[in-house]
Amino acid sequence: MINIRTLFIVVLIISYCNSNHLTKDKLIILITKDIEIVFTTTKSNYDEVLVTYYDFDKKTNISKPYVFKYDVDESPFLVKIILVKPS
Numbered sequence: 001m002i003n004i005r006t007l008f009i010v011v012l013i014i015s016y017c018n019s020n021h022l023t024k025d026k027l028i029i030l031i032t033k034d035i036e037i038v039f040t041t042t043k044s045n046y047d048e049v050l051v052t053y054y055d056f057d058k059k060t061n062i063s064k065p066y067v068f069k070y071d072v073d074e075s076p077f078l079v080k081i082i083l084v085k086p087s
Helices: 004-017 024-031
Strands: 035-039 048-055 060-067 079-083
16 A cells, blocks of 8 residues: 555655746746736734745845735735836
């Protein structure tokens, strides 16, 4: 009988090998489009999202926290990050 752990490792390796990798062509298509990222939370008083990305122009990693804002009923507003294509 196959060990569950062994089966899991085999499935993990197969899924990793078949995953779609970001190619240069896909990256060019991605760069030329506007991207909107939306976050939400279930916490009622305070929450934040830490976004880390690599800036190719600055050649450095950038981390920035985005804090959720709340209305009077303590319902969170969405955090939207909109990346606009360069002009």
